[in-house]
Amino acid sequence: MAKAPVLTPRADDFPRWYQDLINKAELADNGPVRGTMVIRPYGYGLWERMQAEMDARIKGTGTKNAYFPLLIPQSYLTREADHVEGFAPELAVVTHAGGKELEEPAVVRPTSETIVNEYFSKWIQSYRDLPLLINQWANVVRWELRPRLFLRTSEFLWQEGHTAHATYEEARDFAAHIQRHVYGDFLENVLAMDFVSGRKTVKERFAGAVNTLTLESMMGDGKALQMVTSHELGQNFAKAFNTRYLSKDASQEYVWQTSWGSTTRMIGALVMTHGDDDGLRVPPRLAQIQAVVLAIKDDGAVLAKVHEIGDRLAAAGVRVHVDDRTDTPFGRRAVDWELKGVPVRIEVGPRDLENGTAMLARRIAGGKEPVALEALPGLVPGILEEDQALLLKQSRERRLSRTAEVSTIDEAVEAAVAGGWARIPWSVLGEDGEAELAEHAVTVRCLVTEDGAVPDADDAPGNVAVVARAY
Amino acid sequence: MAKAPVLTPRADDFPRWYQDLINKAELADNGPVRGTMVIRPYGYGLWERMQAEMDARIKGTGTKNAYFPLLIPQSYLTREADHVEGFAPELAVVTHAGGKELEEPAVVRPTSETIVNEYFSKWIQSYRDLPLLINQWANVVRWELRPRLFLRTSEFLWQEGHTAHATYEEARDFAAHIQRHVYGDFLENVLAMDFVSGRKTVKERFAGAVNTLTLESMMGDGKALQMVTSHELGQNFAKAFNTRYLSKDASQEYVWQTSWGSTTRMIGALVMTHGDDDGLRVPPRLAQIQAVVLAIKDDGAVLAKVHEIGDRLAAAGVRVHVDDRTDTPFGRRAVDWELKGVPVRIEVGPRDLENGTAMLARRIAGGKEPVALEALPGLVPGILEEDQALLLKQSRERRLSRTAEVSTIDEAVEAAVAGGWARIPWSVLGEDGEAELAEHAVTVRCLVTEDGAVPDADDAPGNVAVVARAY
Structure with a gap:
């Protein structure tokens, strides 16, 4: 008898x-x-692990974390x-705080370019202060009319990087470095997610940017999801907030800037x-939790063994959890760990002990x-590496x-x-074609x-538009 | 000639x-x-290091991190x-979002007991779901009329723990455990700060708690600062939000709760x-940064040596930073590292190299x-341990x-x-005396x-009130 589905099957809905x-x-x-x-x-x-992996990569670029206020004077937003x-x-x-109406309303930050630039203007004096590389982990609010958990929420968590550089080239290269060596590396090597790396069209660009780089991934239903973006801001915010530096030849110059973000949307992805x-x-x-060790029954020898296995797996470098909640039926726990997607499940009951074995279930x-x-500590790390590679392969094959x-x-x-992506020459599509796609709820995800x-440019010869429906 | 003071001396202002x-x-x-x-x-x-040390201690109690929304329906607040x-x-x-006036205004969380309880009511069904131990790292907003950086700010960062238990005793013991083994251990062994651990008077209790535990420290000017608090909430929020569980003998019972917080105020402290x-x-x-290695001059041998020393200190387990910014005058950099309070400063110039030595300055x-x-890698870890102990000792001696x-x-x-603390029998002071103190801007920091x-109780015989002016 086939087991009853725990979830609505993907193919149904x-x-x-x-x-x-x-x-x-x-x-x-x-x-x-x-x-x-x-x-x-x-x-x-999941988010804590994403943060740890991402934070290490961000710090590896010389960027330091800081914190800017949640509340931004409404007038700041209007400057750009x-x-x-x-x-x-x-x-x-x-509009109200401390029991009174505020003289100037404060917006809950939707992103922090404006308030960051207000302070960059104070902190940056000379070329010696550049590049200034700042990141913050924070919550932001963007009101959503059609919310969906993780994908589009009125409040979400993210990191937002903000940098100021002495030259256009340096800012451009930094935005590209973040895209490739922070975000790209994280998606490919930690999330095991395939993506296409490209440039947004003018229509899809971040409000205030001169260029937006994006990583786009294909979801299980063939739709696209914008995973992360990295923006060249040019001197737009620098001019709006008068963010200047004294150059080596003693002239006052506007800085060149980037900003880049990744959010809790990645959990939905x-x-x-x-x-x-x-x-x-x-x-x-x-x-x-890379491996969970389940005690099937409330049995002294079984309970001792699951903890022993847990200790030995931990010693082998595996992030392991021992599930000895034998007051909850075993079947329900097994289904729960499947739902939660723990890669390796090791089940131990009295009969297994007699045989000197355990059942090993591979979720991936x-x-x-x-x-x-005896073989478990030697076996599990290799399984985890295999499965990491398999997920990336499946993700890539789906897109291709x-x-x-x-x-x-x-x-x-x-x-x-039909639930796929298309690649079409940008010279065929163009901005008129882009508008035509929109009538079918199809967008240009990026140019490659x-x-x-x-x-290097929106209209470089040979540019190809990747188009899809998207979340 | 005495050097000009970089800061206004403490004794002056x-x-x-x-x-x-x-x-x-x-x-x-x-x-x-x-x-x-x-x-x-x-x-x-500093906050990131505080978070890392605190987070490990919090997780050590079995508490897990989660995230609740920033915006809380105004009506939630009124329930307790x-x-x-x-x-x-x-x-x-x-009051306004997405271009419209909201039907119900949303408050920016000042703390999360209400919204947490709304979800605890959904998640907790039976005694098997208890204890439920949750923490979140978040920003909160409490409008301040007399703000002071870190000490009292309209927005601050914190962790807030929220737990639900089956019995009064278990909740009481958990609040005390957090106070002693998470907060107390962190203050003493990481921040090197002395404190008095006590119980707040009814007047000073958290709004909605039945008991508030506090750690109070003496600042450099003899005033007190409330460092952290841990509250027994009794069943107040459980009753307001109908947070109940099915007990082992099949009756519906209200849970017993705690909440506890520590904030960016600790940086000010x-x-x-x-x-x-x-x-x-x-x-x-x-x-x-535990040790900074400064190149005094832009000299190839010096620059090579500071990086070599940095590598060797890092290998000895020291968190080290190499300062080779020789385009900034050495004196200014030395003052800056003093200001920033880096415990060990190692200065290397050409003459030092000739002697095979470096100047080692101890900030603490x-x-x-x-x-x-050659001696540096062996020496520095011991200096750091000595200085950690010295700071705690100085802090304790000041209070005593x-x-x-x-x-x-x-x-x-x-x-x-006069700028000190006093210990007075609570039987002498009492609530009337507490009101009298308030006329002199003096408060009861805690009872011991x-x-x-x-x-164990507000009016236990022998209770002593610790009173002081406070930040």
């Missing part, structure tokens, strides 16, 4: 499957204020014209990329087989098999509506060069 | 010295919205009567406890002497020498106004037992 999984794996709940979310401990544990136009519809505004009909599958390098590659207890090379706008729309690199 | 230090050591700036602050990289580095009375004057309120007229002195176990114990280069045993309210006021333990 992908959005409902996503909601089911978030709920049953205890990742998050909807918050009481529209579009907000409560991140539950298991979901937050494109910026306020982009963010005005999404702002949450504090993780679910939609690696999840299957049994739940989440967490890449081993990300997993806060699949399969379940008895393994000699579901991306069509097309030469007309109609074909591009057709491919996207013929050989898949990031183009 | 303690509050100005504090402001000077925060500013010149680049810890923080005032934010543009009243009472907010920008935490600069060096100040934020004492709670809303305590916080109403400090609330910041979002660190300054006011360990700072001197030359700047901050950072306890070695907290310091993100004081003194500067030549040390053989400036605390008076008194037997009348007048004497208590006199001692506090005759032998310095935390009392």
Whole structure:
């Protein structure tokens, strides 16, 4: 008899499957204020691991963490014209505080370019103060009319990097370095996620940027998700906030800037990329629990053995959790660990002990087989490495098999509506074609060069547009 | 010739010295919205180290991190009567969002007991779900009329723990465990700060708690600062939010709860406890930079040597920074590292190399002497341990020498106004005496037992009140 599905199958209703999984794996709940979310401990544990891996990479670039205020005077937002136009519809505004109406309303930060520049202007005096490389881990609020847990929430957690440089070239190269060596490396080597790295069209650019770089990944249903972005801000904010430095030849120059962000949206991406009909599958390098050891029965020898196995796996460098909650039925616990996507599950009962074995279930590659207890510490690290590679391979193969090379706008729309991506020459599409795609809820995810690199210009010859429906 | 003071001397004007230090050591700036602050990289580095040390201790209790929304429906606050009375004057309120007026205003969280309980009510079903131990690292907003950087800011960063237990005793013991083994251990062994551990009077209790435990430390000017608090909430929030569980004998029971917090105020406390007229002195176990190696001159051999020393100190387990910015005058850099309170400064110039030595300056114990280069990796770890102990000793001696045993309210006021603490029997003081102290801006910091333990009750015989002026 086939077991009853724990989740709505993906093929039946992908959005409902996503909601089911978030709920049953205890990742998050909807918050009481529209579009907000409560991140539950298991979901937050994923974020903590993302933070740790990302923070180390960010610090590796010489960037330091700092903290800027949540509340920004409303007038700051208006100083950069494109910026306020982009963010005005999404702002949450504090009008009263301390029992009084405020003289000037304060917006809850939707992003911090404006307030950061106010302080960069104070801190930067001369070329010796450059580059100034700052990052903050913070919450931001952007009001959402159609919220979806992790993907689009009115409040989300993120890191936002803000840097100031002496020259255009240096800023450009830094934005690209973050894109490739911080974000790209993290996605590929920790999240095991394939992506296309490209440049946003003018229409899709960050409000206030002169160039936006993006990493776009294909989700399990063939839609695209913008994973992270890295912006060249040019001198737009520097001019709006008078952020200047004394150059080596004693002239006052505006700084060149970048900003770049990654958010709790990555948790949603993780679910939609690696999840299957049994739940989440967490890449081993990300997993806060790489292996769980379950006691099947409340039996003294079994309980002693699961803890012994736990200790030996920990000594072998595995992040391990021992589940000895034998007052909860074994089957329910096994399903729960499957839902939560722990890569390796080791089950130990009295009969296993007699045989000197345990059942080892692989959540990612699949399969379940008895393994000699003695062999476990030697075996598990290798399984984790295999499974990390397998997830990346599956993610990459999905994109490659579901991306069509097309030469007309109609074909591009057709491919996207069918649940795939299309690659179409930008010279064929252009801004008019981009507007035409929008009528079918299809967008240009990014522009790439013929050989898949990031183009230097919006209209460089040979630019290819990657188009899809997107979250 | 004595060097010109970098800071206003403490004896001249303690509050100005504090402001000077925060500013010149680049810890923080005032934010543009009243009472907010920008935490600069060096100040934020202190917070990151505090977070890491504290987070490990919190996780050691079995508590897991999660994240609750910033915005709380205004109606939630009103459900617990004492709670809303305590916080109403400090609330910041979002009335407009997404371009519209909200149907129900949302408050920016001043603390999260209400919204946490809303979800605990959903997550807790039976005794199997208890204890539920949750912590979050977050920003909160409490409008401040007399803001002071780190000590009282309209927005601050903190961790807030929230737990639910099956019995009164378990909740009581958990609040005490956090107080002693998380907060107390952290203050003593990382911040090197002395404290008195006690119980708040009814007047000073957290709004909504049945008991508030506190750690109070003496600052450099003899005033008190409330460092951290841990509350027994009884069943107050459980009843307001109907947070119940099915007990083993199948009855519905309200949970017993605790909450506990520590904030960026600890950075201010660190300054006011360990700072001197030359700047901050950072306890070695907290310091993100324990030793700095300075190149005095732009000289190839010197530059090679400072990096070699840096590598060898790092290999010896020292958190080391190499300062080779020889385009900035050496004297200015030396003063800057003094201001920032880096425990050990190692200065290397061409003459030192000839002698095979470096100058080693100790920021905490004081003194500067030549040390053989070869000896440095063996020497520095021991110096750091010595200095950690010295700071704690100085902090403890300050409190002991400036605390008076008194037997009348007048004497208590006199001692506090003179810049010290007084210990007075609670049976002598009482709530009327507490009101009398308030007329002199003196407060009861906490109650302790005759032998310095935390009392079990407000009016236990032998209770002693520790009174002082406070930040």
